[in-house]
Amino acid sequence: MKTDDFIAMLANGAEPVSHHVAERRFALSMAMGLPLAFAIVLGFGIRPDLLQVLGNPMLWVKFAFPGSVAVISLLLALRLSRPGMETGSLPAGLGLPVLGMGVLAAVVLFQAPPQEREALVMGSTWQVCVANIALVGAPVFVASFWAMKGLAPTRLALAGACAGLLAGAAGAVVYAMHCPELDAPFLLVWNGLGMLTPAAIGAALGPRLLRW
Amino acid sequence: MADMKANEQRLRALFLQGLDGNSASYQAFLKGLSTHLRAFLRRRLSALPDDIEDLVQDILLAVHNQRHTYRPDQPLTAWVNAMARYKLIDLLRSRSGREALHDPIEDDLALFATNDHEAADARRDVNKLLQQLPDNQRLPIVHTKLEGLSVTEAAAATGMSESAIKVGVHRGMKALAALMNLSMKATT
Numbered sequence A: 001m002k003t004d005d006f007i008a009m010l011a012n013g014a015e016p017v018s019h020h021v022a023e024r025r026f027a028l029s030m031a032m033g034l035p036l037a038f039a040i041v042l043g044f045g046i047r048p049d050l051l052q053v054l055g056n057p058m059l060w061v062k063f064a065f066p067g068s069v070a071v072i073s074l075l076l077a078l079r080l081s082r083p084g085m086e087t088g089s090l091p092a093g094l095g096l097p098v099l100g101m102g103v104l105a106a107v108v109l110f111q112a113p114p115q116e117r118e119a120l121v122m123g124s125t126w127q128v129c130v131a132n133i134a135l136v137g138a139p140v141f142v143a144s145f146w147a148m149k150g151l152a153p154t155r156l157a158l159a160g161a162c163a164g165l166l167a168g169a170a171g172a173v174v175y176a177m178h179c180p181e182l183d184a185p186f187l188l189v190w191n192g193l194g195m196l197t198p199a200a201i202g203a204a205l206g207p208r209l210l211r212w
Numbered sequence B: 001m002a003d004m005k006a007n008e009q010r011l012r013a014l015f016l017q018g019l020d021g022n023s024a025s026y027q028a029f030l031k032g033l034s035t036h037l038r039a040f041l042r043r044r045l046s047a048l049p050d051d052i053e054d055l056v057q058d059i060l061l062a063v064h065n066q067r068h069t070y071r072p073d074q075p076l077t078a079w080v081n082a083m084a085r086y087k088l089i090d091l092l093r094s095r096s097g098r099e100a101l102h103d104p105i106e107d108d109l110a111l112f113a114t115n116d117h118e119a120a121d122a123r124r125d126v127n128k129l130l131q132q133l134p135d136n137q138r139l140p141i142v143h144t145k146l147e148g149l150s151v152t153e154a155a156a157a158t159g160m161s162e163s164a165i166k167v168g169v170h171r172g173m174k175a176l177a178a179l180m181n182l183s184m185k186a187t188t
Helices: A003-011 A021-044 A057-080 A090-111 A114-122 A126-149 A156-175 A184-209 B002-019 B023-044 B049-065 B076-094 B098-102 B126-131 B135-146 B151-158 B162-186
Strands: none
Touching: A003 B023, A003 B049, A003 B135, A021 A057, A021 A126, A021 A156, A057 A090, A057 A126, A057 A156, A057 A184, A090 A114, A090 A184, A114 A184, A126 A156, A126 A184, A156 A184, B002 B023, B002 B076, B023 B049, B023 B076, B049 B076, B049 B162, B076 B162, B126 B135, B126 B162, B135 B151, B135 B162, B151 B162
8 A cells, every 4th residue: 555545544534532541541540440459458457546546647658658659650651651751850759759758767767776776677567568569559550551551652661660660659558558567767668669569560561561 | 943843833733633633634744744754764774775665654553543642732743753763663673673783763853854755665565454354443444444434324334333433443553553563574
């Protein structure tokens, strides 16, 4: 087929197209993924003292740390899903919550007596934290890959990593309703690893799953 | 440079009208775009001259299938350039990546600086690839995109529902892109 005929074929009967497909796909994927993530945490059980600790600022830090990572990685995912969009200051923005958490963790460790420092980092649930966050984030992982698959990422490993980070961060936010830990050093290390693990899996899967 | 800017503005205006459903503007956009793509690829694919027209068609179909990812406040050049690079690198990698290694494709935005109206024949025949699609994708494409029937007329002609016609065109064009991609990588 000659290119001119091919062009005529493409243009023939071309329907109007919305400019907001990317936003809609990600909104839908969050609407599917987050309730499923919550359902998994209900299976684990909500921490029984949740109401008592609502007044503890560390609970809100615990939501805000992965929450801000989730919001930034969602904005980044939208950009990486569209060809030729610059990522701008968003990657640097991801460093801010990590930096804030790092400073807080350092202060807590510095002020604690040396014999208590290990417990502040390891908590009582470090063996399960990373795997649980990844599990809770799994529905968001699938949903955000689905959202990207219908768009056109051109940097596939990066896009996959971003979708994975979004899943890990969303998983950490929802998992915070179950997890009993409230110490900044623990949250930095284990929530951080819980977010990075799905990101690494996403980076590995992106080039295979997101091709178009 | 002034030309590039004028080309960007002209093509972008046509494209935006096309996204609103104006088929004539959309066709003019694709036609203009094809001349820039051809010149762009001729510079970068000098070792594979027979592949140029096939890849022009590949990229045009990618632009068509992914047109919902364009943001109206984004430079059209950047959007098209990213897709053209993606498709070009994909092809070079499948051809053992010799050229890709020697000649890294710089991230330039000069896509609209040159054009080339001389289309060689595409090696691959899209008509033959269309035959490989299942009927529920092939018939909607043949009726609405080749014969120019409306969705309603195509529904009447095939006994399919109007939404099945639309879905069939949409999925069929994606499947066609995959077939075109495969056939391009298979030829050496």
